[in-house]
Amino acid sequence: MRNLNLDQVQTLIAIADLGTLAAAAQALHLAPPTVSLHISELESRLGAALVVRGRRQASLTPAGAALVAGGRRLLAGADEVVEQVRRRAQGLEGLVRLGTTAGVSAHLLPRLLDVLARQSPGVDVALDVLGSAEAMARLAAGTLDLAIVALPQATAGQVQVVHWRSDPMVALLPPGWEAPERISAEWLAAHRWMSFGPATQMYRLIAAWFAQAGLSPRPRLELNHPLALRSLVAAGQGAAVLPLEQADVTGGDPDNTGLQVCPLHPPLLRQLGLARRASEGHDAAIQSVLKALESFASS
Incomplete structure (x- = not known):
C-alpha cells in the first residue's frame, strides 16, 4: 500500500470538523471536485469507505473516524518536523x-x-x-x-x-x-x-x-x-x-x-x-x- 497523502488526510479532518464537503473546500481553499477526489483516492488506497455523503451533511464511517483520530496525530507530528527543519535552517536549532x-x-x-x-x-x-x-x-x-x-x-x-x-x-x-x-x-x-x-x-x-x-x-x-x-x-x-x-x-x-x-x-x-x-x-x-x-x- 502506498503511503498516505497528508493533504488528503487533512481534507478528511476538515470534513469531520465542518460537516460538509463544501465547507471543507472553502476552509482549505480547494475546489469542491478536488475535495471529492481527495476522499475517493483515500478510500481507494485504504479499501474502505470513509465518508457517508448525505443531502446536507457528511458523516464519517467507523473507518473514517479511526483515520481522523490517527490523522490528527500525523499532522501534528508533520508540523513539528517542518518547524524543526525551519528552525535548524535558520540556526535556531x-x-x-x-x-x-x-x-x-x-x-x-x-x-x-x-x-x-x-x-x-x-x-x-x-x-x-x-x-x-x-x-x-x-x-x-x-x-x-x-x-x-x-x-x-x-x-x-x-x-x-x-x-x-x-x-x-x-x-x-x-x-x-x-x-x-x-x-x-x-x-x-x-x-x-x-x-x-x-x-x-x-x-x-x-x-x-x-x-x-x-x-x-x-x-x-x-x-x-x-x-x-x-x-x-x-x-x-x-x-x-x-x-x-x-x-x-x-x-x-x-x-x-x-x-x-x-x-x-x-x-x-x-x-x-x-x-x-x-x-x-x-x-x-x-x-x-x-x-x-x-x-x-x-x-
Missing part, C-alpha cells in the same frame, strides 16, 4: 560542541551564552574547558565544532583559526599591598606571584614578558584556574598576572572587584582565536554561535 581555554573568565562565558540564548534560543552549547592544544586535536578529530584557543596556534588540515579578541594582561594585587601605578617585571619578580602552569600558553606569554627584562623568576604557585588565582590574591597570598577582559562596553571584569588592578609595563596582550573545521562553515547552528562570539570580539 542544534547542538554545538564548544571548547574553551581555562583562561577565559567565568564572567565572559555566561554573558556569551546569554547573548546566544537571546539571538538563537533553539541552539544549545555543550561547553568543555580544554587546553588549546587538546582543543585543536579534538577539532581535527571531529569531536568539537568550535574552540576558543590561545594564540598563536599552528593551523593543520581542515582546522582554521582566526583572531577573536585581544585582552590586556594586568597584575592583580592584594588590597593591602603598596605598589607603583604600573607593574614592571623587576618589581613583580621581587614579590610573591602566582601563575598558570608551564604547559599553558598563559605561562609562556608571561615568561616571555619577564624574559624581555632579562629575568626568569619562578612563580610561588601554579594553578590553571583564574577564579582560584583571584581568590588567593584576595587572601593576600600573592600577585597574579591575568587578562583584563572587557566583557562589554560597561566596563571590565567584575571578578576583580576588591583587588588592585595594575597595568603592566611594558604592556602585554593575551590573544585569543576562534578555531573551527572549514568543512562546517555553512552549518546554521555553528554560524549562530559564531555570531554570538563575534559580539565579544576585540581588536
